[in-house]
Amino acid sequence: MNHLAAMNCSIARALAEVGERWSLLIVREAIMGSTRFEEFQGRLNIARNILSARLASLVGAGILSRTPTRPAARTYDYRLTRKGEDLFPVVVALLQWGDRWLDEGAGPPVVLLEASTGGPLKAVVTSYDQDVRSIALSDLGIAPGRGADARTLKRLKGSSPPQ
C-alpha cells in the first residue's frame, strides 16, 4: 500500500504497516507472550500461508524480530522490537473500544492489570504531557474479565481476577 505510505499523514503511514487486520492480532499475541509460529497459528486460528506472509511483513517493517530458536535451527522466535512494543497503546485503545461497544452485554473477555499492584491498568497513550505516566509493556498483567469464555479462562488460569 505505497499510496498510504506516501500520504502526508502519520495515521496513513501507520496503517500502511499495520492496517491489515491480522497484523495487530499478531502483535496482540506477541504481547500475550507467543513467540513461535505454531503458537500464533493455534491461538489465532489463522491460515498458515496468511500467517507466514504477515509475519514476514511485520519482520520487514521492523515490528517483529526473527531469530533461530537455537543456533542453526530452522524454527524461529518472533519477538516485538522496540517499534513493535510501541504499538501497545494502539492495541489497548482497540481493546477498550471493543470492550465498550462490542461486548454483547457479557462484559470484557480480559482485563488489563498493572503488574506491580494488581490494580486496573491506567491505560494511557504516550502523552505530550510529562505529568501523565506512560505505561510500558512490562507493567502489564492480564486477567479474565466478566465476559471470558472457557478458552480464555483456561488460557489465563492462574491470573488473578480483578477486584
Place this chain on the structure above:
Amino acid sequence: MNHLAAMNCSIARALAEVGERWSLLIVREAIMGSTRFEEFQGRLNIARNILSARLASLVGAGILSRTPTRPAARTYDYRLTRKGEDLFPVVVALLQWGDRWLDEGAGPPVVLLEASTGGPLKAVVTSYDQDVRSIALSDLGIAPGRGADARTLKRLKGSSPPQ
C-alpha cells in the same frame, strides 16, 4: 470477518469492524470535518467503489450515521456517531506511533492541540483511572507540524502552529 467477530477478544471484535485500513482513514477524515462522499473521495484519493463499500460498512456498524443533506435529497452527510467518536483514542494512538516511527526525519505532518488552550494535546486513552482526564473530540485542534507538506499546509491554513 465473522471469525474475528466471534473471537472472545475485544481487539479481534474491534478489528472485525474497523480492521480494513481504509476504515480508520475514513474515520480520520470524519474527525477532520469531512461529511460528503466527494470530500472523503478527494481527500483520501480512494476509488469510488471502495469508498462506497467502506461507508456502507461503517454505517452498518453504527460508526457513521447517514442522513440526506436536505429532505428528499439524494446526497448524504456522513457523521460520526457516539460509537464512531469513541474511536478517537485509536486514531490518536496510530498517529503518535506513526509520528514516532514513520516520520522519515521530517517531523510530524500535523500536531494535535487542545482547542481551549492551543497547547499540545494531552492525548490519553480513556482510562481506568479517574484522575486522568479523557480527551473528547470537541477538545481537539489541529495544526501543521514540522513535517507538513504543501497540501497539508494549505488544508490547515489559518490553524495556529504549535509553540
